[in-house]
Amino acid sequence: MSRLDEALKSIASIDPELLDKAQARLDMLTKPKDSLGRLEEFAKKMVAITGNLTPGINKKIIFTFAGDHGVADEGVSAFPKEVTPQMVLNFLRGGAGINVLARHAGVEVKVVDIGVDYDFTDCAGLIQKKVMKGTRNIRKGPAMTRDEAIKCIEAGIELALENAGEGVIYGTGEMGIANTTPSSAIIAAFSGQPVADVTGKGTGIDDKSYNHKVRVIEDALNVNKPNISDPIDVLAKLGGTEIAGIAGLILGAASRRVPVVVDGFISTAGALIAYELKPQVRDYIFASHNSVERGHKVMLERMRLRPFVDLDLRLGEGTGAAIAISLVEAGVKIYNEMATFGDAGVSEKTI
Amino acid sequence: MSRLDEALKSIASIDPELLDKAQARLDMLTKPKDSLGRLEEFAKKMVAITGNLTPGINKKIIFTFAGDHGVADEGVSAFPKEVTPQMVLNFLRGGAGINVLARHAGVEVKVVDIGVDYDFTDCAGLIQKKVMKGTRNIRKGPAMTRDEAIKCIEAGIELALENAGEGVIYGTGEMGIANTTPSSAIIAAFSGQPVADVTGKGTGIDDKSYNHKVRVIEDALNVNKPNISDPIDVLAKLGGTEIAGIAGLILGAASRRVPVVVDGFISTAGALIAYELKPQVRDYIFASHNSVERGHKVMLERMRLRPFVDLDLRLGEGTGAAIAISLVEAGVKIYNEMATFGDAGVSEKTI
Numbered sequence: 001m002s003r004l005d006e007a008l009k010s011i012a013s014i015d016p017e018l019l020d021k022a023q024a025r026l027d028m029l030t031k032p033k034d035s036l037g038r039l040e041e042f043a044k045k046m047v048a049i050t051g052n053l054t055p056g057i058n059k060k061i062i063f064t065f066a067g068d069h070g071v072a073d074e075g076v077s078a079f080p081k082e083v084t085p086q087m088v089l090n091f092l093r094g095g096a097g098i099n100v101l102a103r104h105a106g107v108e109v110k111v112v113d114i115g116v117d118y119d120f121t122d123c124a125g126l127i128q129k130k131v132m133k134g135t136r137n138i139r140k141g142p143a144m145t146r147d148e149a150i151k152c153i154e155a156g157i158e159l160a161l162e163n164a165g166e167g168v169i170y171g172t173g174e175m176g177i178a179n180t181t182p183s184s185a186i187i188a189a190f191s192g193q194p195v196a197d198v199t200g201k202g203t204g205i206d207d208k209s210y211n212h213k214v215r216v217i218e219d220a221l222n223v224n225k226p227n228i229s230d231p232i233d234v235l236a237k238l239g240g241t242e243i244a245g246i247a248g249l250i251l252g253a254a255s256r257r258v259p260v261v262v263d264g265f266i267s268t269a270g271a272l273i274a275y276e277l278k279p280q281v282r283d284y285i286f287a288s289h290n291s292v293e294r295g296h297k298v299m300l301e302r303m304r305l306r307p308f309v310d311l312d313l314r315l316g317e318g319t320g321a322a323i324a325i326s327l328v329e330a331g332v333k334i335y336n337e338m339a340t341f342g343d344a345g346v347s348e349k350t351i
Numbered sequence: 352m353s354r355l356d357e358a359l360k361s362i363a364s365i366d367p368e369l370l371d372k373a374q375a376r377l378d379m380l381t382k383p384k385d386s387l388g389r390l391e392e393f394a395k396k397m398v399a400i401t402g403n404l405t406p407g408i409n410k411k412i413i414f415t416f417a418g419d420h421g422v423a424d425e426g427v428s429a430f431p432k433e434v435t436p437q438m439v440l441n442f443l444r445g446g447a448g449i450n451v452l453a454r455h456a457g458v459e460v461k462v463v464d465i466g467v468d469y470d471f472t473d474c475a476g477l478i479q480k481k482v483m484k485g486t487r488n489i490r491k492g493p494a495m496t497r498d499e500a501i502k503c504i505e506a507g508i509e510l511a512l513e514n515a516g517e518g519v520i521y522g523t524g525e526m527g528i529a530n531t532t533p534s535s536a537i538i539a540a541f542s543g544q545p546v547a548d549v550t551g552k553g554t555g556i557d558d559k560s561y562n563h564k565v566r567v568i569e570d571a572l573n574v575n576k577p578n579i580s581d582p583i584d585v586l587a588k589l590g591g592t593e594i595a596g597i598a599g600l601i602l603g604a605a606s607r608r609v610p611v612v613v614d615g616f617i618s619t620a621g622a623l624i625a626y627e628l629k630p631q632v633r634d635y636i637f638a639s640h641n642s643v644e645r646g647h648k649v650m651l652e653r654m655r656l657r658p659f660v661d662l663d664l665r666l667g668e669g670t671g672a673a674i675a676i677s678l679v680e681a682g683v684k685i686y687n688e689m690a691t692f693g694d695a696g697v698s699e700k701t702i
Contacts, residue, residue, distance in 0.1 A: 089695070089696075204700070315383065
């Protein structure tokens, strides 16, 4: 059995009884019932995901997958393609947004070259999982072969399995100039919605470039005719290596009951591929922030996930995940560390 | 000149030029312009508040003011009044929600007895600022005399001044059974909106008790006839000692250019008193979370403040402020620690 098939086979829904058990403990704590809102929801979900009635978090890792996109040649991004490797080097030196926010939240960042069109040499700290030097231009044909797409997914699964363990939580992140284009293409394919309704301005293109971007995505759908009952076909034809890596990371994590905090728009496209392959993965996902990118909401609704960080972020890299991991951790600490009414000698509700 | 008059006199609006200078630095950092959304806004505001072009945060303090309310006798709360001192003891032992979330965010909690109807003896760590043993029942007459209200405000100002310094940020919090009742009364008075439109279910009362709570607040407004052009009159007649203490803390902080992160519904009632006394205080306030309590939004809109944590919280104590302080700090770190395009050798936008 392939690594992918094995992961898919190992993923099961969470046990709702664990949610009830966690709720019972939350209701004993010195606070009005449900008054810590979504922090309580996070604690319950962590109990159910891990199967541990006193779950702890002792290792937080964000995987930032980097890959290039042939479709960048169409002028769909505000930044030139060489920014992908430049930003990878910035990540490794600790100067990017994700580095700052991860340090703030006590999260380790692992930078993964899964498909950058650049030869990195002597890059201490870079995880080498390169499957190809950038995807092919989706306006003209498939981004990847089916085999390449599966290799990228399996690279993500490998990373998930290698780092899994008790008390581990993952976050997803990405870097890849032009990667909102394949992400919008993927959600347009699955949702059947008009491309313009699920396409945003990415890093900040002007109106003319935006209209062009929409046309490029429409062309990509017409040329490739992805089969949405076969998510790997959608991924191979429209996707990116980093999107595939993220899909794999999520599948691998869910197969080992490791929670995954998913970043914004592009990461959610990866999550959507994982979900279309195995809907039960949604139980293991925390949707972090509400991206400014249109289309993000459509994907989250499809997976019935509700984000919880609303800071107008649209950087990617895993920045929203870094903030969200800290909030999930806050929920777990509430669950583990708060005194009960009994312990604290506090009177309970009377009406 | 009284301590209150001195504070009011010292508060000035922030200098918008500082916002522009901070924006110029943010636009040099290795990210698409504005892509870190509200985190960038927080950094700019911190520069303007402190007047420091490289502002740091090295001390985070949440002041949790505790006070009792005569109106609790009317049965407006789900919990009995003795819970106020019980929770104060829980705070001092570190077992409450605010303790857990403050530890998570590296924030110190200072618990202030400003008006609890209980004699605390041998309570290490409790800050004694008791002005009175609970307010009087607002359904029957004023909660406090004008002099008592000013004493409470000045207790808050004192704490703000004693702890002020470079790199300091404050958060507000409170504990006081029945304190959503005076908070709703205050916002109903200033806004002129029907009481039911600005009154919520507090710690979780049933529909019958809710209707009763609305009537109690309507009676309090009719009996007291607060003069809204005199915010101290509104505070004295309808308020609470902890609401007054929070108003004072905010005034004192603004007078020393210390930023204040304001918690939820009750804290915002305190902020509103400060704002009605001196509208410029709004420049020094970060509105943390969007409370489940109706009326909260009305107050924030009146002050033109936009909250940024949306976790369905309704506990108070300073819990939303603890989470929000960490996000403000994240914004400051982005501003200080990210590499610039020049430093990192990253190409800039082309279209």
